Amino acid sequence: MSRHPPPPPLSDVPLEPGLHVVATPIGNLRDITLRALDVLNGCDLLLAEDTRVTGKLLAAYGLSKTMARYDEHAAERARPRIMAALEAGQSIALVSDAGTPLVSDPGYRLVKEVVAAGFRVFPIPGPSAALAALTLAGLPTDRFLFAGFTPPKSAARRTFLAEFAQTRATLIFYETGPRLRASLEDMLAVFGPRPAAVTRELTKLYETAVRGTLDQLAVDPALDEPKGEIVVLVGPGVAEAASEADADLALAEALTRLAPGEAASEVAKSLGLNRRDLYRRALALKDAG
Numbered sequence: 001m002s003r004h005p006p007p008p009p010l011s012d013v014p015l016e017p018g019l020h021v022v023a024t025p026i027g028n029l030r031d032i033t034l035r036a037l038d039v040l041n042g043c044d045l046l047l048a049e050d051t052r053v054t055g056k057l058l059a060a061y062g063l064s065k066t067m068a069r070y071d072e073h074a075a076e077r078a079r080p081r082i083m084a085a086l087e088a089g090q091s092i093a094l095v096s097d098a099g100t101p102l103v104s105d106p107g108y109r110l111v112k113e114v115v116a117a118g119f120r121v122f123p124i125p126g127p128s129a130a131l132a133a134l135t136l137a138g139l140p141t142d143r144f145l146f147a148g149f150t151p152p153k154s155a156a157r158r159t160f161l162a163e164f165a166q167t168r169a170t171l172i173f174y175e176t177g178p179r180l181r182a183s184l185e186d187m188l189a190v191f192g193p194r195p196a197a198v199t200r201e202l203t204k205l206y207e208t209a210v211r212g213t214l215d216q217l218a219v220d221p222a223l224d225e226p227k228g229e230i231v232v233l234v235g236p237g238v239a240e241a242a243s244e245a246d247a248d249l250a251l252a253e254a255l256t257r258l259a260p261g262e263a264a265s266e267v268a269k270s271l272g273l274n275r276r277d278l279y280r281r282a283l284a285l286k287d288a289g
């Protein structure tokens with residue numbers, strides 16, 4: 001017999017009318033907020049990507065609710081009914097199978113429409129695989145970019161990855177087991193041997209994180225078609241050294257405002273180059289000009 005957690009105390013404060021976007025667990029069923037349970041329990045209508053998946057979550061917390069399906073296929077047909085319910089002052093909850101709706105999951109167009117129609121949207125925050133992966137990858141977290149799923153075919157994937165090659169941020173991709181190897185090879189080809197991490201089955205029994213540089217990960221036998229759900233993270237690249245031409249351009253501009261010593265200091269700081277070399281170059285540019 002499966003063991004379910006005892007139901008927590010639920011709020012009996014009625015929900016405000018509007019669309020409540022509710023994050024649900026990405027594996028561990030206990031990763032759900034009390035507020036999310038309040039909303040699932042108290043909403044007038046629960047929109048679920050797959051009603052069977054959400055039914056299991058509700059059952060685990062002793063809840064039952066009439067649900068309607070809301071996925072990319074049903075969306076066009078479902079929206080008029082949803083808008084009518086909002087018009088009637090109802091509270092509607094939206095969940096996906098796992099994690100935060102709208103993040104590589106249905107919901108964006110609905111939210112856009114609900115906002116345009118002047119109804120309120122309430123975020124009920126909680127798990128998302130992208131952020132969970134970021135917290136254990138050991139890569140810089142001050143700036144990150146979520147890029148979603150990579151395209152399935154290699155040529156399209158390399159074009160897609162190239163869009164992010166100059167982005168100075170940790171890149172976060174959703175990936176599937178069968179495509180992981182080819183995807184890591186393409187990432188190595190596009191980004192070079194940057195630090196990276198492959199995280200898998202987060203919050204579940206077989207949670208793993210493999211960290212290394214992309215050249216190591218691309219040949220790591222442990223990453224041969226792994227089972228389960230995967231997030232790949234790639235650390236930011238190191239800024240390429242500025243060329244001599246870049247330095248000359250920056251110096252020439254700085255010399256219109258500053259003395260050679262100050263111009264050299266400013267450019268050294270902004271381009272990460274050696275100040276003494278720049279000072280010599282600044283004097284030469286001043287003499288020539």
Ligand code: SAM
Pocket residue numbers: 026027096098099100101102103104105127128129130173174175176199200201202203204229230231
């Ligand atoms: N909305 C979800 C979220 O907030 O993370 C993502 C839904 S998307 C359809 C599913 C993808 O998210 C999976 O293919 C995988 O890349 C990633 N994912 C979801 N759960 C995960 C987990 N427990 N561990 C690792 N990756 C996960």
